[in-house]
Amino acid sequence: MTNDLITAHNVNKTFRDGDNQVTVLKHVNLEVKHGEVMAIVGSSGSGKSTLLHILAGLDVPSSGEVYFEDAEITQLTGSQKAQLRNQNIGFVYQFHHLLPEFDALENVAMPLRISGETESIATERAQLLLERVGLSERMHHRPAQLSGGERQRVAIARAFANKPKLVVADEPTGNLDGQTAESVFELILEMNKEFGTAFIIVTHDMALAERIGSVYRLHDGCLTAVDTI
Numbered sequence: 001m002t003n004d005l006i007t008a009h010n011v012n013k014t015f016r017d018g019d020n021q022v023t024v025l026k027h028v029n030l031e032v033k034h035g036e037v038m039a040i041v042g043s044s045g046s047g048k049s050t051l052l053h054i055l056a057g058l059d060v061p062s063s064g065e066v067y068f069e070d071a072e073i074t075q076l077t078g079s080q081k082a083q084l085r086n087q088n089i090g091f092v093y094q095f096h097h098l099l100p101e102f103d104a105l106e107n108v109a110m111p112l113r114i115s116g117e118t119e120s121i122a123t124e125r126a127q128l129l130l131e132r133v134g135l136s137e138r139m140h141h142r143p144a145q146l147s148g149g150e151r152q153r154v155a156i157a158r159a160f161a162n163k164p165k166l167v168v169a170d171e172p173t174g175n176l177d178g179q180t181a182e183s184v185f186e187l188i189l190e191m192n193k194e195f196g197t198a199f200i201i202v203t204h205d206m207a208l209a210e211r212i213g214s215v216y217r218l219h220d221g222c223l224t225a226v227d228t229i
């Protein structure tokens with residue numbers, strides 16, 4: 001039994017590109033605690049998204065192990081991984097990935113419907129989450145009718161739909177202007193405190209990352225802790 005939410009042990013990732021092999025992650029070790037907020041920084045192409053996908057069970061390492069609590073994700077079947085993700089992990093991307101033909105309420109309710117919740121429970125929880133992210137007045141707007149910051153708020157509400165233990169966020173503020181990025185980042189920190197949900201945030205923004213207790217940098221495939229004090 002471990003107290004860690006995620007443990008990555010000696011993770012390596014190599015992509016084949018025709019005859020070439022590109023090693024993107026080298027001997028990566030990482031522990032993410034329950035309720036922890038962690039930032040992963042690094043230059044473009046350094047492997048941040050690849051690592052995030054491996055930690056969330058969306059991709060597999062070439063070697064090494066990843067545990068989600070006591071489950072070794074790397075040993076699970078595709079459907080077991082999908083179930084683990086649906087029950088435990090929320091996702092926020094740089095580009096919101098909301099369904100354009102549905103309004104904010106329907107987008108947030110969607111993961112709950114997929115998990116088999118009744119229509120009324122799904123709608124009620126989606127309403128509560130949209131209120132929590134400050135969008136009480138925008139529930140029936142479709143993504144195209146929302147600002148960039150509002151779309152990310154919907155995406156954060158949707159990530160929380162199934163009460164995840166972890167939200168992974170890949171450049172969640174990367175497409176936003178400074179002030180909007182700041183308010184979305186603040187929302188993430190508030191949601192972490194309020195719900196005790198762990199976050200792993202990939203970001204280019206060192207100023208935002210430095211406000212997070214735990215920062216790691218990927219460089220040349222190696223992950224090292226960054227001293228932010």
Ligand SMILES: Nc1ncnc2c1ncn2[C@@H]1O[C@H](COP(=O)(O)OP(=O)(O)OP(=O)(O)O)[C@@H](O)[C@H]1O
Nearest residue numbers: 015016017024042043044045046047048049050051
């Ligand atoms: N499926 C794949 N096949 C081959 N190479 C890949 C694949 N996915 C990623 N790569 C390569 O792995 C390296 C790391 O990519 P990754 O997207 O993880 O970097 P990143 O740090 O997230 O970059 P960015 O900040 O630009 O999003 C890049 O050189 C990329 O081209």
